[in-house]
Amino acid sequence: MRLQVFDTIEETLDLLEKKEAFHHEVKHELHAVLKQLLAGCNDMVVGLNSRVKTKDSLREKIIRNRLYVKYNSAQDILDTLSDLVGFIIECRFIEDEFKVLTHLRKVMNVQGEDGYYFHPDFPNFHLEHGSRQPQIQKNGFSIYRIDGYFLKDGQRVNIxxxxxxxxxxxxxxIEHKLVYKNTNYYVYDDFMKDLLASIKANLTITDRQLNIIYDQMQEDSKDGKIISESSFERQISKAINDLFAQKMYESLGFTLNLKNTSTILGHYLFIKDIRYGGVSNDRISALFKTFKKLNSTKMDFESEIEVSDNFYSPDIFVHTLGTYLISVINTDYDWFIFFKMLFSIEPGNNFEDFTLFLNVIKNYLVDNYWLNTSFVKLSMEQSSLLHDELAKMLAASLTEIGTIEIIYDKHMLAINKAFVVFVEELEKRVISYSDFMQYQSAYYDEWLHRLRKIFED
Incomplete structure (x- = not known):
C-alpha cells in the first residue's frame, strides 16, 4: 500500500501545476513593478532574475521540511510557502546590497495592518522589509532575504x-552545487565549512578590489583618462586562471599551468575593451556575469573545437595568420586551450570571436596609421601594395615561429618595436614596389632572422 505522504505530495504538485500559468503572470507583473521601484538604483543594480517554483523543487521541499506533517491539505502547503515566486536583485558590489535595501525601504514606506510595506502606486506588492537584515542562514553566512506577497485577482501569492x-x-x-545538490555521502563538517568560508573570503576580497577599480574607472572617465592595466587586467587574468583551472580539472582530472594563457586573455580583454573599445561602466559586471555562467557550465577539454576550414578575411594579415591558426587549433594543445578559453569567455560565435581576436592582435603589433603613412615617397598605389606585402610578411613570419608565445605580451611589444625599425630601414632602401618584390625573399629572411632573435632572448 502506498504511503499517504506521497498522495499529499501528488495533490500539492497537481495544484501547483494548475496554478503555474497564474504564477507566471504574477512573476511578469511583479518584474515590471520592481523595475520601476528600482529606477533610482541604476548605478548599483545590474540584473533582476526571477523564477516560479517548480514541481521538482516543491517535491523536495515538502519532504525535506516535513510539510506533509505540518499542514492538512495541498492548498495549506501552497498558501504557506514563502517562495512560490522568487526574485534576486543582482547588485554590482557587496556594499550595494544594503543601499538597495535602504532604497526599497524609502520608496515602499506605507505600512499595512499586517506589518508589511508597500508603495502607494503599487498597493498589490507588499514586503516585510522592516525585518532585521541581513539574515543569518543555517550555514552561518548572511543573506538579504525578504518575505513578501503579491495580490492578483483576489489571490495572494507569496514572494x-x-x-x-x-x-x-x-x-x-558554488555552495549550492557542493552541498545542497551533491548526493554523495559526506558530513557537512568543519572542513567543508572552512572550505566554503575560504572561497567566500576570497570572493569578498575580489569584490573589494573590483569596487576600488570601478570607483577609479568612474573618476577616470570623468577626467577623460583610461584605467591602468595594473588595476584591471591583473584581476581579470587571475579570475580567468582560477575558473579555467577548475574546469580543466573537472574535465581531465588534472590541470596545466594556465598562467601565461590567462595573462594573454586578460590582456586581450583589456586592449579590446578598454584600449580600443572605450570605457564602459558595466564591463566588470558583464565579465562577472560571464564567469558566473561559466562556473555552472561543464567544459570539455578533449573534444575538437569546431571552426570552419574556409576562413577568409580581406585583411591580408588576419587572413594569413588566421588560416595558419585554424590548421593547428586542434593539433597544438596550447592553441587549443587558448581558443577553448577565448570562445567560452566571448559571447559571439566562434568565427566572430576568432576574427576579432586576430584584429586586436594586429592592431597591437602594427599601428595602421603608422604603416599606411610609410613609403610616402612612392605613389599611393605602390605604397598600398607595399603595405599589404609587409603585413603579409609579418603574419607569415609569425606562423614560422608558430607557438603560442607569439602572443605573449613581452614578445608582442618586442615585435612591434622591431618591425617599426625594420620598416623604417626599408623606406630608405626601397625605391619602388617592383624593387621590393625583386628582393622580397632576402628582405623576408632578414626580418625572420630579427624575429627569431626575439624568441631566443
Missing amino acids: ELQIKALVHSFWGD
Missing part, C-alpha cells in the same frame, strides 16, 4: 526577494 552582489551570487552557486 521571496533576495538582494545579492555578483560575488555572493557566484559563491551561492
Whole structure:
C-alpha cells in the first residue's frame, strides 16, 4: 500500500501545476513593478532574475521540511510557502546590497495592518522589509532575504526577494552545487565549512578590489583618462586562471599551468575593451556575469573545437595568420586551450570571436596609421601594395615561429618595436614596389632572422 505522504505530495504538485500559468503572470507583473521601484538604483543594480517554483523543487521541499506533517491539505502547503515566486536583485558590489535595501525601504514606506510595506502606486506588492537584515542562514553566512506577497485577482501569492552582489551570487552557486545538490555521502563538517568560508573570503576580497577599480574607472572617465592595466587586467587574468583551472580539472582530472594563457586573455580583454573599445561602466559586471555562467557550465577539454576550414578575411594579415591558426587549433594543445578559453569567455560565435581576436592582435603589433603613412615617397598605389606585402610578411613570419608565445605580451611589444625599425630601414632602401618584390625573399629572411632573435632572448 502506498504511503499517504506521497498522495499529499501528488495533490500539492497537481495544484501547483494548475496554478503555474497564474504564477507566471504574477512573476511578469511583479518584474515590471520592481523595475520601476528600482529606477533610482541604476548605478548599483545590474540584473533582476526571477523564477516560479517548480514541481521538482516543491517535491523536495515538502519532504525535506516535513510539510506533509505540518499542514492538512495541498492548498495549506501552497498558501504557506514563502517562495512560490522568487526574485534576486543582482547588485554590482557587496556594499550595494544594503543601499538597495535602504532604497526599497524609502520608496515602499506605507505600512499595512499586517506589518508589511508597500508603495502607494503599487498597493498589490507588499514586503516585510522592516525585518532585521541581513539574515543569518543555517550555514552561518548572511543573506538579504525578504518575505513578501503579491495580490492578483483576489489571490495572494507569496514572494521571496533576495538582494545579492555578483560575488555572493557566484559563491551561492558554488555552495549550492557542493552541498545542497551533491548526493554523495559526506558530513557537512568543519572542513567543508572552512572550505566554503575560504572561497567566500576570497570572493569578498575580489569584490573589494573590483569596487576600488570601478570607483577609479568612474573618476577616470570623468577626467577623460583610461584605467591602468595594473588595476584591471591583473584581476581579470587571475579570475580567468582560477575558473579555467577548475574546469580543466573537472574535465581531465588534472590541470596545466594556465598562467601565461590567462595573462594573454586578460590582456586581450583589456586592449579590446578598454584600449580600443572605450570605457564602459558595466564591463566588470558583464565579465562577472560571464564567469558566473561559466562556473555552472561543464567544459570539455578533449573534444575538437569546431571552426570552419574556409576562413577568409580581406585583411591580408588576419587572413594569413588566421588560416595558419585554424590548421593547428586542434593539433597544438596550447592553441587549443587558448581558443577553448577565448570562445567560452566571448559571447559571439566562434568565427566572430576568432576574427576579432586576430584584429586586436594586429592592431597591437602594427599601428595602421603608422604603416599606411610609410613609403610616402612612392605613389599611393605602390605604397598600398607595399603595405599589404609587409603585413603579409609579418603574419607569415609569425606562423614560422608558430607557438603560442607569439602572443605573449613581452614578445608582442618586442615585435612591434622591431618591425617599426625594420620598416623604417626599408623606406630608405626601397625605391619602388617592383624593387621590393625583386628582393622580397632576402628582405623576408632578414626580418625572420630579427624575429627569431626575439624568441631566443
